[in-house]
Amino acid sequence: MLRVGLVGCGFMGRMHANVYRTLEGAQLVAAADIKPDVVEKYAGEFGLKAYPSLEAMLEGESLDVIDICLPTYLHSHYTIEAAKAGKHVFCEKPMALNLDEADAMISECSKAGVTLMIGHCIRFWPEYAILKKLVDNGTLGNLLSVNLTRYGAFPSWSSDNWLADSTKSGGGVLDMHVHDTDFVHYLLGKPDSIHSWGSVDDRGPGQVFTTMTYGKTIAHLEGGWNLPSSTPFKHAFRAIFEKGAAIMDAGPLTIYEDGKEPVVPEIPKMEAAGGGNISDLGGYYHELKYFVDRLSAGLPLEIVTPQTSRQSLETTLEEIRQIYSH
Ligand SMILES: NC(=O)c1ccc[n+]([C@@H]2O[C@H](COP(=O)([O-])OP(=O)(O)OC[C@H]3O[C@@H](n4cnc5c(N)ncnc54)[C@H](O)[C@@H]3O)[C@@H](O)[C@H]2O)c1
Incomplete structure (x- = not known):
């Protein structure tokens, strides 16, 4: 233990x-x-x-x-x-x-x-983990494009409002959008090219639109925390493959394939050891379980490593650099 x-x-x-x-x-x-x-x-x-x-x-x-x-x-x-x-x-x-x-x-x-x-944690979020498997196993053919979206109101809870100080948080692009930048690296690796635009306010870079290319595959990412305070948080994706699509947007993750009925994969509901449903903890549960299991077994990390996290940071900083340069 x-x-x-x-x-x-x-x-x-x-x-x-x-x-x-x-x-x-x-x-x-x-x-x-x-x-x-x-x-x-x-x-x-x-x-x-x-x-x-x-x-x-x-x-x-x-x-x-x-x-x-x-x-x-x-x-x-x-x-x-x-x-x-x-x-x-x-x-x-x-x-x-x-x-x-x-x-x-x-x-x-x-x-x-x-x-x-x-x-x-997005590498461990059940719907995103299913998308990663679809890309890796090729059942829907090659990935043509992926859109990743993450936006909401500025988070109001932080202690002494440190999130509003971009010298402490990096602004919404580093704090929030880094999730999708990290996930696209998990899906496809380091991009061939990165083109970012966005907006900056007194809380730093708070909104970003990025296009990344991977050979002929295009990733388009949109993120921001500059919406009105009543706006609910939303994360979504749309992946288009040669022979199908995986979409998590207005409803649950749905996989579409030509000539077949759409499939809504079942995300298992998990019971905690001491009772109660832990599915709502999503990727937060799976990432810590992975960390604890790997440490306990004396195994190295594979899904996320310090080097992959450094790479995601490097790309996000490049996105921020480009936002300021336009
Ligand atoms: N994975 C996710 O989805 C996710 C979501 C939200 C936040 N985060 C990240 O988690 C981290 C914490 O964010 P948060 O929202 O919990 O912030 P928070 O402001 O709610 O909590 C930070 C806590 O740290 C304490 N603290 C500050 N300085 C300290 C010090 N020197 N020593 C000891 N305690 C100190 C504060 O008193 C506060 O209780 C950030 O890096 C944030 O980006 C991740």
């Missing part, structure tokens, strides 16, 4: 704590947050020991894993601190604000011989 300590008890810290409740191979035992009221409430709710900092938690607990759910500008520093203490690290996306920070994370984790996984 892996002993986990989590740092950053906000929105994603809560999501991860709910996932750990369902995992058999790991136990969340302690949490740290800079805000005493936040960590006390969180620790009470999830039955954990509360600490004021990562440093204090490392001193007070015997831990195998540090789970980092901190604002993005802190990812690199805290990953390096955890690695130096000999702990495996699960760190939320985006990996970091820039490539120097990402490289330092990779190098310190490698030097310490610990595993680092970045929470690129």
Whole structure:
């Protein structure tokens, strides 16, 4: 049983704590947050020991894993601190604000011989995982094009509104759109060309339209958080193959094939070990389960690695560079 300590008890810290409740191979035992009221409430709710900092938690607990759910500008520093203490690290996306920070994370984790996984949860989201299989197994022929969309209102929950400060979050393109940039790399690899346009406001680059080419295959990505506050969050895709299509948009994921009835793949509902439905935790459940299972089995990561996360960061930074250059 892996002993986990989590740092950053906000929105994603809560999501991860709910996932750990369902995992058999790991136990969340302690949490740290800079805000005493936040960590006390969180620790009470999830039955954990509360600490004021990562440093204090490392001193007070015997831990195998540090789970980092901190604002993005802190990812690199805290990953390096955890690695130096000999702990495996699960760190939320985006990996970091820039490539120097990402490289330092990779190098310190490698030097310490610990595993680092970045929470690129869309690779583990059931509908997206089905799309990945359709591309890999070729049952619908070659992929001709894929549209990936992710948009919503500006997230209002962040502690001291750090998301609104692009020097801390990278803006909506790095914070939100990076999910689709990462997923298109998972589907197709590094693109031959990238063309991005978008808009910038006082919260940084908040909207992007990108076209990537892969030989004759085209990927078109649209993302943003600059919609009115009443706008519901939406993620969607439309993949067109030589002999069919896979569409998740207004309804559930549906696979279309010439001469056949459309198929809506069943996404299994999973029961948690202690009861309750865990399907709603989607990719958040599957990514942490994968991390814990691979660590427990002594196996390296394959679905998402520090290098794939660095690549997704590099491409997203290029998209941002192009937005500013137009
Ligand atoms: N995978 C996803 O779909 C997804 C969704 C939302 C956020 N995220 C990512 O998760 C990370 C956290 O975002 P969030 O929405 O949970 O933010 P949040 O503001 O809700 O939570 C951050 C927490 O960190 C604490 N904190 C700040 N500085 C600290 C420090 N030095 N030491 C200890 N605690 C400190 C804050 O008090 C707060 O409780 C970000 O990188 C974000 O991009 C990922």
